[in-house]
Amino acid sequence: MVQLLSPAGDYAVPKEWATYGKYIDRLSEADFLKFYRDMARMRRFDKEAEALQRQGQLGLWIPAIGQEAAQIGSGYGVGHNDHIFPSYREHGVAITHGIDLMSILKMLRGVNHGGWNPEETRFHLYAIVLGSQVLHATGYAMGVKMDGMVGNGDLENDLAVISYFGDGATAEGDISESFLFAAINHSPIVFFCQNNQWAISSSVASQTKVPLYQRGSGFGVPGIRIDGNDILASYAVTAKHMDDAREGSGPFMIEALTYRIGAHTTSDDPTKYRDSEEVEYWKARDPLARFETFLRRQGIKQDFFDEVAEAGEKLSTEIREATFALKNPPIENMFKYVYSDKHPRIDEQLDWLRKYEASFGEDAHS
Amino acid sequence: MTTLAFFNLPDVGEGLTEAEIVSWKVKPGDTVAVNQVIVEIETAKSLVELPCPFAGVVSELLAKEGDTVEVGNSIISVTVADAASSVVTSSMPAVAEQAASAHQAVADAAASVSVEEKSPNLVGYGVSNSVGATRRQRHGAHNTATSSSPVAVDHAAVMATASTISVAPLAAGGAAAIAALGAMSASDGVIAKPPVRKLAKDLNVDLTKVTGTGAGGEITREDVVGGAQQASVFRNLTTPAPKSEREERIPVKGVRKAIANAMVSSAFTAPHVSIFVDVDATRTMEYVKRLKASTDFAGVKVTPLLIMAKAMIWAVRRNPMVNSTFTEEEIIVHNFVNFGIAAATPRGLIVPNIKDADKMSMLELAMAIEQLAGTAREGKTTPADMKDGTITITNIGVFGVDTGTPILNPGEVAIVALGSIRPKPWVVNNEIQVRQVTTIGATFDHRVVDGDVASRFVQDVASVIEEPALLLD
Numbered sequence: 001m002v003q004l005l006s007p008a009g010d011y012a013v014p015k016e017w018a019t020y021g022k023y024i025d026r027l028s029e030a031d032f033l034k035f036y037r038d039m040a041r042m043r044r045f046d047k048e049a050e051a052l053q054r055q056g057q058l059g060l061w062i063p064a065i066g067q068e069a070a071q072i073g074s075g076y077g078v079g080h081n082d083h084i085f086p087s088y089r090e091h092g093v094a095i096t097h098g099i100d101l102m103s104i105l106k107m108l109r110g111v112n113h114g115g116w117n118p119e120e121t122r123f124h125l126y127a128i129v130l131g132s133q134v135l136h137a138t139g140y141a142m143g144v145k146m147d148g149m150v151g152n153g154d155l156e157n158d159l160a161v162i163s164y165f166g167d168g169a170t171a172e173g174d175i176s177e178s179f180l181f182a183a184i185n186h187s188p189i190v191f192f193c194q195n196n197q198w199a200i201s202s203s204v205a206s207q208t209k210v211p212l213y214q215r216g217s218g219f220g221v222p223g224i225r226i227d228g229n230d231i232l233a234s235y236a237v238t239a240k241h242m243d244d245a246r247e248g249s250g251p252f253m254i255e256a257l258t259y260r261i262g263a264h265t266t267s268d269d270p271t272k273y274r275d276s277e278e279v280e281y282w283k284a285r286d287p288l289a290r291f292e293t294f295l296r297r298q299g300i301k302q303d304f305f306d307e308v309a310e311a312g313e314k315l316s317t318e319i320r321e322a323t324f325a326l327k328n329p330p331i332e333n334m335f336k337y338v339y340s341d342k343h344p345r346i347d348e349q350l351d352w353l354r355k356y357e358a359s360f361g362e363d364a365h366s
Numbered sequence: 367m368t369t370l371a372f373f374n375l376p377d378v379g380e381g382l383t384e385a386e387i388v389s390w391k392v393k394p395g396d397t398v399a400v401n402q403v404i405v406e407i408e409t410a411k412s413l414v415e416l417p418c419p420f421a422g423v424v425s426e427l428l429a430k431e432g433d434t435v436e437v438g439n440s441i442i443s444v445t446v447a448d449a450a451s452s453v454v455t456s457s458m459p460a461v462a463e464q465a466a467s468a469h470q471a472v473a474d475a476a477a478s479v480s481v482e483e484k485s486p487n488l489v490g491y492g493v494s495n496s497v498g499a500t501r502r503q504r505h506g507a508h509n510t511a512t513s514s515s516p517v518a519v520d521h522a523a524v525m526a527t528a529s530t531i532s533v534a535p536l537a538a539g540g541a542a543a544i545a546a547l548g549a550m551s552a553s554d555g556v557i558a559k560p561p562v563r564k565l566a567k568d569l570n571v572d573l574t575k576v577t578g579t580g581a582g583g584e585i586t587r588e589d590v591v592g593g594a595q596q597a598s599v600f601r602n603l604t605t606p607a608p609k610s611e612r613e614e615r616i617p618v619k620g621v622r623k624a625i626a627n628a629m630v631s632s633a634f635t636a637p638h639v640s641i642f643v644d645v646d647a648t649r650t651m652e653y654v655k656r657l658k659a660s661t662d663f664a665g666v667k668v669t670p671l672l673i674m675a676k677a678m679i680w681a682v683r684r685n686p687m688v689n690s691t692f693t694e695e696e697i698i699v700h701n702f703v704n705f706g707i708a709a710a711t712p713r714g715l716i717v718p719n720i721k722d723a724d725k726m727s728m729l730e731l732a733m734a735i736e737q738l739a740g741t742a743r744e745g746k747t748t749p750a751d752m753k754d755g756t757i758t759i760t761n762i763g764v765f766g767v768d769t770g771t772p773i774l775n776p777g778e779v780a781i782v783a784l785g786s787i788r789p790k791p792w793v794v795n796n797e798i799q800v801r802q803v804t805t806i807g808a809t810f811d812h813r814v815v816d817g818d819v820a821s822r823f824v825q826d827v828a829s830v831i832e833e834p835a836l837l838l839d
Contacts (some may be wrong), residue, residue, distance in 0.1 A: 051401045055419040056376025267379040269412030320400070 001257065002237055003227040007285050009293030011232070023077075023236035029298070035076065035231055036295060037308055039068040039288050042092040044312035045101055046262075048319050049108070053266045057323050058108045063262030064089045066229075069287030070194050070256040072096060073234025074162070079242055081122075081159035083144075085137035088126045089194075090164050097123040102322050111329050131174035134191065137163030138178040141187035141251075150188040151248025160188040160245035162238070168199020170215055171207045182251035183220035190241050191216065191253040194228060196260035201273040213255035221251045228256030229287040259285070331357065367448045371420045372428075372440040375407070378414050385409045386434045387441065396424045398444060405441065410745065422446035434620065558585040569594040621714035632776045636692070636811040640771040641820055645828040646794075647787045648802040653834040662729060667736045670804075671707075671761050674784050675731060676837055677830035678759060679703050679724050685823040688780040689756050692814045706758035706775055707735065709742040717775050718747045719755035763787060769805040779811035780820075782827065806831070 005011050013021030046065050053061040071092025086093055099116055107114045114125040127133030141161040144150055152158050182189050195212055197204045213223035226233045241252045259282035263270050335350045385407040392404045401417040425443040429435045556573045566573050576593040578585035650673045657668045682689045682703055690699040705723035709716055720734045741747050758775045763786035772781045785805040792801035806828055810820045830836045
């Protein structure tokens with residue numbers, strides 16, 4: 001398992017991981033601070049969103065607390081041309097690629113389906129159907145290769161694809177199919193599996209007999225396991241293998257071993273299927289605390305951490321106010337993006353819905 | 367300048383309609399901060415802490431601990447300083463307006479369960495005709511307080527995609543999977559193969575109480591059978607200790623109140639007459655056994671109840687008056703059978719029915735009964751499932767009793783009770799033999815069904831139980 005920052009906060013690069021160490025050498029202090037700031041931002045956002053769901057403002061919330069290092073680190077390891085295909089828990093990766101956090105909340109409130117343009121952000125829409133995004137990513141990577149946008153040594157135009165999924169998704173046929181297609185076509189793709197150890201109530205032990213990072217090897221997709229709570233390993237390993245993919249070395253799998261501290265979603269009650277001792281064990285391996293120890297040893301002062309805490313409060317208030325202020329979308333939106341051109345059946349359905357809503361009189365939905 | 371802000375109970379778990387207040391963490395006069403945990407609620411899925419959406423001073427708790435509150439009803443009011451948050455202020459007029467009307471109702475019947483208000487006589491035992499009202503109400507409630515009421519209800523369609531994140535795994539996975547965990551996984555610390563676990567489940571044997579004699583303490587089939595025999599002798603041995611207080615007062619509300627009202631209205635409106643007949647059910651039991659073994663019925667649950675249902679439907683065709691409804695003006699004889707089955711559920715007694723059961727084949731009926739029972743057990747029976755029943759059976763035999771005098775499901779004129787079926791001495795050809803014997807009890811509305819019709823109907827049902835081949839008629 002690749003680990004560059006120990007749970008105690010000690011930084012060391014063993015000889016066999018020297019290639020990864022070089023990626024850390026390139027980072028400046030500003031990069032480190034950015035990593036920490038975004039991890040804290042992700043956690044604060046998560047907590048506020050959960051509260052908003054409990055207050056009836058969101059239909060659902062999908063917590064990612066505990067997975068900050070896996071997401072922020074790997075998110076920054078993705079290059080500026082690369083495309084990202086997330087599942088539904090990648091709030092941290094979204095942060096690293098400039099997604100407006102309100103877009104995520106809008107989706108979970110049912111205001112829209114995400115609403116950002118994946119062609120602009122290169123961060124594709126959240127995939128709700130488990131594992132489906134990995135097929136999309138694989139297809140996209142095949143297309144990238146057909147377009148000749150890989151292996152040219154041209155960092156301005158070459159690109160690779162990364163797809164995020166969880167341990168539970170690996171038990172879906174979609175993932176195996178993706179491995180096969182990616183390997184056969186030698187596609188520029190990194191499969192990034194956040195093994196948070198619980199697929200809702202199914203433990204990872206009930207999902208696989210071999211470590212997940214070995215899952216692709218029979219298909220011809222080599223893999224490696226990293227400490228998913230070590231942001232430096234997460235960044236360096238992702239950056240290195242995205243570079244490799246861009247240079248034409250084919251698909252690769254990264255398994256980030258981490259832990260879902262919270263519930264699967266706000267509809268889930270994890271106390272029904274796992275021990276509090278296990279949760280406590282992982283809370284003690286908190287990715288933020290680990291990186292904070294590292295930063296303090298690097299000479300980062302309390303001022304910085306105070307500033308981050310303050311920014312967190314500000315973010316909370318902003319998110320809160322913006323959520324309370326969200327308006328229901330016009331019903332036309334449901335029909336607008338089905339076909340690119342006008343379609344008589346769609347018009348008919350819209351017309352029907354308008355009449356139906358109007359039948360509620362003053363109560364009609366606006 | 368202050369404003370009163372109301373916090374409406376949200377749907378915290380995708381499609382929940384109510385929750386119970388477990389404990390309040392604040393009281394009137396307390397100062398609360400945004401996101402401070404104010405109350406713990408219990409939903410069908412889990413215990414959940416709710417954080418306060420406002421900062422201010424608690425004015426009133428609008429529901430008591432132990433109350434079941436409908437989603438959308440206010441549970442607390444907080445006096446909020448206007449300057450405290452522009453969001454809260456801007457939404458205030460709408461909230462206050464909605465609250466003004468909702469408040470009285472809520473305060474009066476602090477968290478009344480929907481059941482009590484809609485229809486006093488039928489929920490829980492049959493159903494009222496108020497199914498359609500729900501959406502309209504919620505629609506209104508949502509729009510008058512856009513910014514503080516739960517989004518989930520009106521956005522059901524839009525949320526459909528988002529819900530699939532986990533509804534599929536959770537709805538099926540949540541309660542069911544957790545129940546299954548206990549029964550099927552090794553998390554109970556028991557070593558047993560799945561077929562043995564199934565056997566234990568069928569025989570109602572608690573595997574954690576069985577000593578395994580197999581390799582490494584594995585529980586074998588024999589261990590389970592032994593356990594079951596022991597359990598059958600020593601069942602219900604744990605009798606709770608007498609309580610220290612001399613009386614216990616249980617509020618009559620919700621489903622219990624609805625059941626009570628339905629029973630009273632039925633018992634004092636329709637003159638009940640009950641009749642009983644003992645019957646040799648040996649052939650029915652053999653028939654059940656053969657059906658179970660047949661490939662057509664593979665995977666389908668076959669029980670004596672199925673034959674009983676078929677027998678009743680057959681007997682209805684020969685005695686149509688028992689399948690009718692009495693109104694002061696006329697008797698409506700139904701030429702279809704919506705077959706009601708009384709089901710004891712954690713929420714109380716309910717009577718869902720199988721629509722047009724008379725049009726179904728044996729296999730279709732078996733599947734319909736299984737589905738109806740499953741839905742009832744999961745607490746997912748809808749009001750529509752309980753509407754428009756025409757005749758009912760209550761299977762009290764599963765509780766080990768011989769028979770009883772059932773009370774009519776309001777709106778119907780006949781109900782049949784199926785007692786336990788067990789080996790008893792029976793006279794065959796002047797000799798005493800051991801046969802599978804049961805008692806069929808039935809109650810009729812004497813305004814509609816005369817003694818001769820009632821007797822013929824029960825006799826017809828009994829003759830099918832005695833000789834299921836009659837169904838070939």
